Amino acid sequence: MPKDLSHADKASQIMARRAEEEGIDLVWDRYEAMQPQCGFGTLGLCCRICSMGPCRIDPFGEGPQTGVCGANADTIAARHIARMIAGGVAAHSDHGRDVAHTLLLASAPGSGDYSIKDTDKLAKIASLYGIKTDKRELRDIGRDLALAVLDEFGRQNGTLVMAKTAPPTRYAIWEKNGLLPRSIDREVVETMHRTTMGVDTDYKSIIRQGMRVSLADGWGGSMIATEIQDVLFGRPDPLRSKANLGVLEAGSVNLVVHGHEPVLSDIIAAVASGSAITEYARTKGADRVNVVGICCTANEILMRKGVPVAGSFLQQELAIMTGAVDLMVVDVQCIMPGLAKTAECFHTKIVSTSKKARFPGVEHIEFSEERAVQIAESIVRKAIDNYTNRKSAKVSIPDVREDIVAGFTPESVYGILGGKYRATYRPLVDAVASGRLRGAAGVIGCSNPNVPYEEAHIAMVKELIKNDTLVVTTGCNAITCGKHGLLKPEAAYEFAGKGLQEVCAATGIPPVLHLGSCVDNSRILRVLANIVSEGGIGKDLSELPVAGAAPEWMSEKAVAIGFYFVASGVYTMIGKPLNVTGSPNLYRYLTEEIEQETGGKWAFEEDPVLAARKMLRHIDGKRKALKLKPMMYAQAFPEGE
């Protein structure tokens, strides 16, 4: 199973074969060497929280049923999963904090390298925070907003401002169940406190705090990151670009930006296209500097600047395998520590930039927002200088790339559906109500070498759109869909059901909408909230005919995202289960009982087509409860199956 790349895009297959021929270890080889992986950890029955342990619960009942402290399988599995959520929330939210800090700098007197690009959004978000916008300087509004947002992180009481923008029915559910996040940092700290030795023991109580901290991500840190990035770097609008390793250019300096935050990469993309830099590149024999992205950094600058995407999480080493990457600049999150070793086999230079992330043997050029352009320029020049070290005999760029349309937002969807003068979600709601569309699904998340690369992503998305379900996507699923040609409007005619085809034909959208990076999952929450306020197909998020999925999840961030969707009332499907199956009580709570509290629940299904059908069945259940019309066209997926 591990090194099965038969479902992956052609470029990945070619590069993985090259690595095998040259004896270079990739993530799949390391995964294979790691087998067998520990069954106790897989089941969530291993506890390392205190040094009376490590403890393990025997799932078969013969060995110990409690840890040294007396914690049983339920407590141990719940504590572990809550800490995973806190880890994911911390990652997204710290990203949001940095962006808010950048807004503060951009608003300071004496202009720096950043400015406020989207004044509409600035006014909209500022008014959410109760900041006056009338007849005031942009800078003053920006500063007040930045300070108000930064205050959300460390505040002691109250409720996160963005969480108050959820539909009233949803807010009431959170209030009733004690899930309203007070601030961001406090919820992370409280989760760590509750799950340390000898504090919270009730698995349901632990998971409820897990949901509360996850909401501080979805309706907090991530939403802040998304909205403030739109203010600073501009709100995305749908645009055309290309995806896959074939976007690397043999005759150009290839600079790959990898990681998550657009704060540096946006500047690099701007600097690299300047005439002085192009001139300098020509003196070294290159045509130009070609900036391309990997992971969510790619999504961020793709949707705002149209910068091509070189690949997803599992392609970071494969990009280096082309021998054509002159410099890869990394910041935070999803950067494989193995990257430096792969780079040693080629001329590729890796440069780390974040205060928070250093890599042994990797050159570190510390990024600071105060000197952004200067630092970006020195990195780009370094890439150009390294171009001369490239050995043409070692260069092998697969001639594989796919056209994509990316950069949809809750705001641009208004315009696309309703037109400029009567922007509305009404046509979308009507299409669902009349049975032309079954509903919508968010398919997101990582890639993981524990399943055949890209099989689950693609099989699930195709099954959904074949059954007239509009798919919205972010993160590495978005990149995967792009590489497999699903982000083109034409894809509707090849893969979508008749109803979805009609919607795509009328509006010109692809059947799968690229909504951005992993913090942009907050955009999906926003779309759902907008649909509720449009009215007609449900008064709460949990009544909507929608579902979420992360078929190849890997990161703690995916766990946090999954929980904020469940806590927001969404049926959330993942492939390999969360590490909780060793506790039947916790498993039952997450996959059944939790629905009584939040209206959402978890589902685990490793077969991607069956998983998609379970999502479709869930959507059908919601349609039935809303008494919507029967589906307009005969379905490939039989309703009674």
Next chain:
Amino acid sequence: MKKDTTKKIYFDSEKCLGCHSCELACAVEHSAAKRLLTAHLEEQTPVQRRNVFPVSGSAALTVSCRHCQPAQCMDACISGAMSRKDGYVQCDTTKCVGCRMCVMVCPFDAIKTGTVYVIKCDMCPDRDDFSCVHACPTKALFALTAEEYAAFAGDRKTPVRGGAL
């Protein structure tokens, strides 16, 4: 590939970290679906045929049937259930009456009492290899033929790491 039944399972105590992975894998192999994620939920809780014991210091010892020759359990069996097939000591569960004589005579405590018949290592008849050996993350458990083990152990005069378990 058919299983090489001349292989026995050996153990290097210096490599064992006491992780219990061999126990877990053994129970999963003897479940109905042979699937880690659901094995503990099956109606008939699967039983592991291998146990990890602590020994002096922080060392651990993993013990299962050594398929002795001669085997005291075979001599003690009153129903003829315990016999040697393909070199391995096997319990024919259709013949076993659950008298537990074998449990009492086993010098290694490697036979467990079931509700009807006794339960012991069957050397994974459904696999080409052995689930406990496959699961061992440090290769403290390994499978070799007698000849291979002799070569591995080398000159008998030098101290030998490991022994058959």
